[in-house]
Amino acid sequence: MWKLTQEFIHKFIPAFEHAWLAYIAGALVAALALLAFASLFAGLASYVERRIAGRIMSRVGPNRVGPQGLFQFVADGLKLVMKEDLVPAGADPILFRIAPYFVFAGMFGTFVVLPFGAHLVAADLDVGIFYLMAITSFVVLGIMLGGWSSNSKWSLFGGLRSAAQIISYEIPAGIALLSVAIFAGTLSTQGIINAQGGLPWDWFAFHSPFSLVAFVIYFIAALAEGNRTPFDLPEAESELVAGYCTEYSGFRFVVFFFAEWANLWIMSAISVLCFLGGWKIPFVNAPEAYSGWLWILLGFVIFSVKTLALVTVVMQLRWTLPRFRLDQMMNLCWKYLIPGAFAALLGTMTVMALFSWDSPAGIAIRFCTFLVGALVVLYYIWRIVANYRADSANYKKLTGQSMWYPPWRLP
Amino acid sequence: MQYFTNIKRSMMSVLEGMAVTFSWLFRRPYTVQWPDKIPEPLEKTLPATYRGLLEVDTRICTACLACEKACPIEVIAIEVDRNSETKERHIVRFDVDAAKCMYCGLCVEQCPTDAIHHTTLFAATTPDIGDLVLTFIKPGERALPFKPKDAPPAAIERGAITQALLDSRRGVE
Numbered sequence: 246m247w248k249l250t251q252e253f254i255h256k257f258i259p260a261f262e263h264a265w266l267a268y269i270a271g272a273l274v275a276a277l278a279l280l281a282f283a284s285l286f287a288g289l290a291s292y293v294e295r296r297i298a299g300r301i302m303s304r305v306g307p308n309r310v311g312p313q314g315l316f317q318f319v320a321d322g323l324k325l326v327m328k329e330d331l332v333p334a335g336a337d338p339i340l341f342r343i344a345p346y347f348v349f350a351g352m353f354g355t356f357v358v359l360p361f362g363a364h365l366v367a368a369d370l371d372v373g374i375f376y377l378m379a380i381t382s383f384v385v386l387g388i389m390l391g392g393w394s395s396n397s398k399w400s401l402f403g404g405l406r407s408a409a410q411i412i413s414y415e416i417p418a419g420i421a422l423l424s425v426a427i428f429a430g431t432l433s434t435q436g437i438i439n440a441q442g443g444l445p446w447d448w449f450a451f452h453s454p455f456s457l458v459a460f461v462i463y464f465i466a467a468l469a470e471g472n473r474t475p476f477d478l479p480e481a482e483s484e485l486v487a488g489y490c491t492e493y494s495g496f497r498f499v500v501f502f503f504a505e506w507a508n509l510w511i512m513s514a515i516s517v518l519c520f521l522g523g524w525k526i527p528f529v530n531a532p533e534a535y536s537g538w539l540w541i542l543l544g545f546v547i548f549s550v551k552t553l554a555l556v557t558v559v560m561q562l563r564w565t566l567p568r569f570r571l572d573q574m575m576n577l578c579w580k581y582l583i584p585g586a587f588a589a590l591l592g593t594m595t596v597m598a599l600f601s602w603d604s605p606a607g608i609a610i611r612f613c614t615f616l617v618g619a620l621v622v623l624y625y626i627w628r629i630v631a632n633y634r635a636d637s638a639n640y641k642k643l644t645g646q647s648m649w650y651p652p653w654r655l656p
Numbered sequence: 657m658q659y660f661t662n663i664k665r666s667m668m669s670v671l672e673g674m675a676v677t678f679s680w681l682f683r684r685p686y687t688v689q690w691p692d693k694i695p696e697p698l699e700k701t702l703p704a705t706y707r708g709l710l711e712v713d714t715r716i717c718t719a720c721l722a723c724e725k726a727c728p729i730e731v732i733a734i735e736v737d738r739n740s741e742t743k744e745r746h747i748v749r750f751d752v753d754a755a756k757c758m759y760c761g762l763c764v765e766q767c768p769t770d771a772i773h774h775t776t777l778f779a780a781t782t783p784d785i786g787d788l789v790l791t792f793i794k795p796g797e798r799a800l801p802f803k804p805k806d807a808p809p810a811a812i813e814r815g816a817i818t819q820a821l822l823d824s825r826r827g828v829e
Contacts, residue, residue, distance in 0.1 A: 628675035
């Protein structure tokens with residue numbers, strides 16, 4: 246993306262003769278655009294999550310500020326920004342103040358390599374996936390600093406739990422992403438997307454049954470790394486008040502929550518780009534096709550739709566599953582995910598060695614894996630309908646009204 | 657083998673749980689969106705046995721003070737002015753402090769004529785807590801106690817008196 250902005254700047258502002266000036270200007274423009282995107286997404290995601298949570302709990306959710314409560318996040322943000330920025334007595338003032346910035350840097354740094362479409366990426370690093378794994382470790386540093394420096398037992402517990410959790414779950418996430426790197430032959434995020442195709446059976450998730458396992462394992466590990474329920478032990482409100490951000494208030498608290506919701510996009514986008522085909526348009530496989538603006542825009546739309554679908558699944562998971570106990574969380578990671586990730590890695594390697602991408606057997610395996618995935622989705626839809634049908638007749642008898650009230654009919 | 661059974665069971669139960677929560681997105685929410693997004697005021701749809709703000713119909717009050725004595729927290733304050741020459745009694749004060757009232761209903765049980773009773777009203781928010789003292793006899797006003805052998809006056813709608821008091825308070829603001 247900075248290349249495009251650089252061209253733009255060269256074209257319209259001739260004063261930028263020096264390459265380094267144009268470089269800095271391009272980087273700044275890209276950073277500001279990404280920050281605007283991240284903050285808008287985080288705000289809207291918090292609103293959408295509250296609405297979805299409301300409907301799942303048979304409530305309505307926030308619907309008073311603005312049309313259908315759309316500006317609720319603006320009101321909440323303004324309220325929090327205007328609150329006093331307290332530093333508790335006995336806290337380490339310097340560490341306490343800088344901890345949110347570590348969380349913010351770790352979250353926002355990932356946007357450098359996150360693609361939004363063909364050519365729409367701030368910097369297409371050769372070590373993209375590796376960079377992603379490295380920069381997200383900043384988040385755990387910030388959380389630990391915040392927990393340690395708050396001088397509060399809740400914060401300390403939250404910080405240490407977070408450290409144990411994130412460091413454990415980086416292993417299955419890393420191994421699952423390793424199978425992607427082996428498959429694509431590159432660590433660059435755009436390169437990984439280019440190695441996949443637009444149609445579902447050309448996605449890496451359906452490359453073989455093993456890569457489907459790798460996808461599921463990466464998704465679970467990403468949930469844990471993002472501190473989302475069922476892995477929200479670091480901020481378990483019934484046990485630890487708010488975990489590592491118990492003592493934070495005002496703007497620093499906003500930064501923590503901004504990072505949490507922006508992280509929704511990040512983990513879904515990484516899953517999409519590594520496993521679900523990224524911005525690839527079906528039937529358009531030639532790289533030259535992705536030079537027109539319309540195609541880039543269409544790719545961006547496809548990428549966003551896939552990512553937002555995953556975001557919705559993550560939100561729904563939060564309001565479906567109860568929180569794990571610490572030992573259960575560790576059990577899941579060390580006894581199930583890590584052996585599973587290794588098995589998936591070895592299996593993917595074997596399948597790749599035996600059947601090439603375009604061989605008939607390879608295509609047959611991909612198609613069969615896709616059918617398995619599609620069957621799971623169909624079973625899921627059938628269970629939704631069955632659960633709805635199980636109660637609708639009783640509801641009608643008791644209240645005299647139809648139970649049907651779809652989410653797009655806003656109350 | 658237990659290992660793979662565990663994986664299968666956890667996957668299936670998560671999928672089933674997701675299906676249950678997703679089906680709730682298509683169900684009617686139970687929320688009553690008080691006060692503006694309901695077809696008729698909530699006060700009208702509440703059951704008659706609802707213990708809302710107290711109301712006193714001073715026309716049928718016998719000034720027996722049973723409610724004042726029954727009240728465990730001295731919410732009700734009644735003053736009866738008795739003329740020593742003519743032996744005539746007048747109620748000169750009947751205050752119910754709604755801010756203090758805990759809606760136990762003991763006064764209502766004691767009342768012989770149903771002069772004091774609960775209404776379905778509940779919305780009495782005010783910036784000044786003193787506004788919550790419901791004065792059923794205005795200062796300076798004198799009301800004759802009701803004699804049970806007299807014909808009862810025409811019935812009025814439950815809640816009308818308290819509602820009028822609340823409305824007059826809002827007019828002052």
